[in-house]
Amino acid sequence: MPNQAIDLFYKIENPDKIIIMFVFNACASLGTSEALDLTKKTLEKMPKTFYSDSYILCSVLDALMKCGDVKYAESIYKSSTTKALPMYGAMMKGYLENNDPKKTIELFKQITNPSEVVFNLCFNACASLGTSEALDLTKKTLEKMPKTFYSDSYILCSVLDALMKCGDVKYAESIYNSSTTKALPMYGAMMKGYIKNNCPGKAINLFKQIENPSEVNLIVFFNVCAQLRTQEALSLVKQTVKKMRKSYYLNSRLLTSLLDAFIKCGDSSSGEILFSKMKKSVENYGNLMSGFNKENNPEKTLDLFNKMKNDGIQANVVIYLVLLKLYQELVIILYRNP
Structure with missing residues (x-):
């Protein structure tokens, strides 16, 4: 859509304020070097009277910041005689993004x-x-x-x-x-905070108070359980999965967190079942292979690695570290049992 808006903009001879604001918004959405170039060129051709419009200037600052040109945005901001609150917001947001x-x-x-x-x-x-x-x-x-x-x-x-x-x-x-x-995002903020401050028990207690957890709440909860790595945590994961909405199974991030929780809590069997229903990624292969390693199941680890190659997924450093650990353990076993 932003590309189509820009294509349409090129056909307009004398764009008004609204059209110019739309093109700056499109450039901000793209955030590319080409979009940055168009932002600057449009700004140069823009009637000087438009510079007093704080809405246009906000769109300009947003586009420049999202395209990564902080210095140019600062020069526009400083040259403005009247600084409206939204302009401060655009600059503050831009600094955060950069x-x-x-x-x-x-x-x-x-x-x-x-x-x-x-x-x-x-x-x-x-x-x-x-x-x-x-x-x-x-x-x-x-x-x-x-x-x-x-x-x-x-x-x-x-x-x-x-x-x-x-x-x-x-x-x-x-x-x-x-x-x-207490809105759902507030529960999420507190749970994430508890994880960061090494209070997983408090995060779980808070999760239990939520009647209808969101996908974000569930992701944080599964991350907590993965951190705990206990049978109690595994039991909570399984209880939660039974109540989970079917539509949430379309969320790949949620499923990745759930898989990680199964593996870290020592239930590779449940992890394997979930993995078979998931969209395959190198991260998920690595998680399950690591789980099989921990359960001393080298055959399954190697089978999964071969399946990954057959699926055309490129191995990363994590995969090779899992294999290296596997081979080290096999060498130790062979050394002990010549």
Whole structure:
């Protein structure tokens, strides 16, 4: 669709503001060097009167940032005489996308009355940094934030994510517990945070409170169980799978996490059954081969490797490490039993 929009744009002699904004949005969607070149050329030809339109400038900044030209975006931003809130947001988001959360925070500090979007971006930047300074800023920003914003589940998710990634589990729990409406993404943010802070038991307890877990919740839950590697975790996985919606079986990421949980919890048999129904990938082959290795089943490991080759899937480093470990164990067995 963005390519079609650009093709259509070339046919227009005198594009108006809306058309120009559409082409910048298309360039942002593509994020290629060609899209960057078109953004700059369109900007040069654009009537100077359009530069006072904050919506157009936001689209320009978004396109430049998504195409990776941070310096050009900064020059456009600095040359603008009136900086609307959405422009701050476009720049802050762009810095995050280009792995520069510190600049996101620097820009945030210049804003007098941040919007919900701007607050959200600040918390995302703090989460990316994960430092004590970022934690301090998260708490101070939270104190100054309008109370009406506390009802926004997206902001609360970003707050929880920032607090957890900065290592303050207790503060995150206090925010979570004080929230009157707990949206599914908030459960996910807390569960991910517990995993990061080595509290898998708390993540599982939280999962048990969810009536209708989303696909993301299930992925996080299976990751927790894989981390625990216990029979209790395996039992929970099997109970959860029985209740899982059939439509979720179309989610390859979810199935990969489920396969990993089966393997890490020592149930390669269930993993093998699931694997037979999945779209094959080198990651999934590696998981199952590793599981067979742990269960001292070299024949199945080698059979799976040969099947992978027959499927035309290229082996990666993980696969070769699994095979190397297998051969080392076989050599030890042969040495002990000459």
